[in-house]
Amino acid sequence: MTMAPELPTAAIVTDPDIKAGYAVDSSLGAHCDGDFTLVRARDLDDVVTVLRHAQATRTPVVPQGARTGLAGGSVAIPGGIVLNLEGLDTVTEIDPIEGIAVCGPGTINADLKAAAAQQGLWYAPDPASSGSCTIGGNVATNAGGLCCVKYGVTADHIRGLQVVLASGEVITTGRRTSKGVAGLDLTGLFVGSEGTLGVVTEVVARLIPRPEPPLTALAIFDSMAALTRAIVALRLEPHRPSLIEVLDSPTMAAIQALGDYGYPAEATAVLLVQSDRAGHATEDIARYAQVLEAAGASDLATADDPQEAELLMGGRRMLNPGLEAKGPRFLEDICVPIVRLGDLIEAAHRVGAAHGIEVTTSGHGGDGNLHPSFFFDPEVPGGPGSRAAAEAAFGELVTIALAMGGTISGEHGIGTLKARWLEQEVGAASLQRQRDLKHLFDPTEILNPGRVYWS
Numbered sequence: 104m105t106m107a108p109e110l111p112t113a114a115i116v117t118d119p120d121i122k123a124g125y126a127v128d129s130s131l132g133a134h135c136d137g138d139f140t141l142v143r144a145r146d147l148d149d150v151v152t153v154l155r156h157a158q159a160t161r162t163p164v165v166p167q168g169a170r171t172g173l174a175g176g177s178v179a180i181p182g183g184i185v186l187n188l189e190g191l192d193t194v195t196e197i198d199p200i201e202g203i204a205v206c207g208p209g210t211i212n213a214d215l216k217a218a219a220a221q222q223g224l225w226y227a228p229d230p231a232s233s234g235s236c237t238i239g240g241n242v243a244t245n246a247g248g249l250c251c252v253k254y255g256v257t258a259d260h261i262r263g264l265q266v267v268l269a270s271g272e273v274i275t276t277g278r279r280t281s282k283g284v285a286g287l288d289l290t291g292l293f294v295g296s297e298g299t300l301g302v303v304t305e306v307v308a309r310l311i312p313r314p315e316p317p318l319t320a321l322a323i324f325d326s327m328a329a330l331t332r333a334i335v336a337l338r339l340e341p342h343r344p345s346l347i348e349v350l351d352s353p354t355m356a357a358i359q360a361l362g363d364y365g366y367p368a369e370a371t372a373v374l375l376v377q378s379d380r381a382g383h384a385t386e387d388i389a390r391y392a393q394v395l396e397a398a399g400a401s402d403l404a405t406a407d408d409p410q411e412a413e414l415l416m417g418g419r420r421m422l423n424p425g426l427e428a429k430g431p432r433f434l435e436d437i438c439v440p441i442v443r444l445g446d447l448i449e450a451a452h453r454v455g456a457a458h459g460i461e462v463t464t465s466g467h468g469g470d471g472n473l474h475p476s477f478f479f480d481p482e483v484p485g486g487p488g489s490r491a492a493a494e495a496a497f498g499e500l501v502t503i504a505l506a507m508g509g510t511i512s513g514e515h516g517i518g519t520l521k522a523r524w525l526e527q528e529v530g531a532a533s534l535q536r537q538r539d540l541k542h543l544f545d546p547t548e549i550l551n552p553g554r555v556y557w558s
């Protein structure tokens with residue numbers, strides 16, 4: 104039997120107060136009921152050493168970025184190792200000719216955008232957590248965001264990866280070149296695998312020309328039918344908006360509670376629409392205004408310049424503080440065919456009412472991707488308004504989204520939170536093939552065990 108290599112002592116953090124900050128992600132109720140080893144990797148060697156040690160000792164490893172995840176995927180496992188990658192945060196290369204950036208997994212999304220911007224380029228994926236989440240976490244969750252409606256999700260912007268496998272072996276996937284079809288698409292397999300197949304240690308990201316600062320249209324709707332009509336019509340436009348975000352009435356109220364962002368109390372929903380098309384944003388916004396009016400918008404405001412455009416987005420930027428202020432909640436992440444968007448919002452309200460739960464619904468309307476929140480009072484021991492009622496409402500809406508032909512997670516991932524519904528969506532045979540693949544890459548199941556594939 105080979106001796107297990109020692110963990111890299113200099114990278115281990117033992118201070119319990121610091122460790123506490125690395126125990127959980129941002130999902131509701133995330134907790135770790137026991138001690139764990141925290142390694143803050145300094146380089147590739149540290150990652151390899153940790154995995155070799157873990158393999159030899161059969162110790163669970165949780166790859167971890169900035170812990171903004173909302174599915175419970177980067178929560179520490181008692182007795183396991185948290186392998187934090189935030190220290191691998193260097194952008195080593197920007198190649199404007201190939202249109203790529205090479206960076207460490209710990210690079211903050213906004214920092215990669217800033218580095219690309221210096222060369223007139225743009226890394227498009229923009230989760231609302233862009234200022235704090237890491238590219239490694241984005242790759243592992245195939246993160247979405249606000250501009251996916253035009254630019255796609257993280258998977259559409261990753262050309263290649265360096266990955267350390269459970270055995271400690273280092274592989275590269277994909278390519279740097281703009282084309283390439285050699286072999287199976289292992290990059291695609293690792294993107295969205297939530298730390299269960301390997302640890303991402305380098306990312307080759309695709310960059311595109313930097314767009315114009317966007318212009319905005321804000322439309323008020325008095326019915327879900329008109330809202331859905333508007334989104335469908337916008338999707339059919341030859342020049343797709345770069346953002347289509349929706350806020351329902353209770354969400355507007357939560358935001359208005361923090362300040363006056365101009366949302367009328369009696370409205371059913373607000374739709375925010377942007378264009379960033381170089382040289383044509385003014386023309387696009389005028390066209391979108393016509394589309395929104397024809398669909399039945401009851402009020403409309405458009406911006407003529409980027410400053411005004413940002414003002415119209417002011418309320419949307421207060422979404423998270425507004426919802427946070429309302430108290431504890433289960434946060435959904437479901438995606439349905441776009442034509443069913445209004446039905447899904449109404450279903451969320453119905454399900455909430457049936458459980459005595461306050462519900463807000465907002466999200467990336469142009470993708471059919473909604474984030475309903477089910478609020479509860481932790482002091483209520485059971486029944487209407489309780490945590491159990493909110494959890495039940497959360498589960499019911501997942502099933503409703505599936506019945507509409509949707510998915511249990513649009514962008515946050517499966518983690519521990521959605522694992523029990525994965526089979527319902529993909530089917531038993533497909534889930535078994537996924538488990539087979541997991542077994543191939545991680546035969547001793549040390550990488551993020553208990554997550555994604557286990558129900």
Ligand SMILES: Cc1cc2nc3c(=O)[nH]c(=O)nc-3n(C[C@H](O)[C@H](O)[C@H](O)COP(=O)(O)OP(=O)(O)OC[C@H]3O[C@@H](n4cnc5c(N)ncnc54)[C@H](O)[C@@H]3O)c2cc1C
Nearest residue numbers: 168169170171172176230231237239240241243247298303
């Ligand atoms: C306020 C707020 C807004 C958000 N908005 C959005 C949004 O608009 N769109 C969206 O998609 N998400 C959003 N999120 C969720 C979250 O930011 C994303 O899931 C993000 O990609 C997680 O990145 P992270 O660095 O925090 O990863 P973590 O939370 O640390 O980890 C997430 C998962 O990735 C794995 N992982 C992390 N790093 C690696 C690595 N190097 N190798 C292998 N596996 C790894 C972990 O094991 C875990 O399974 C939001 C979260 C918050 C708190």
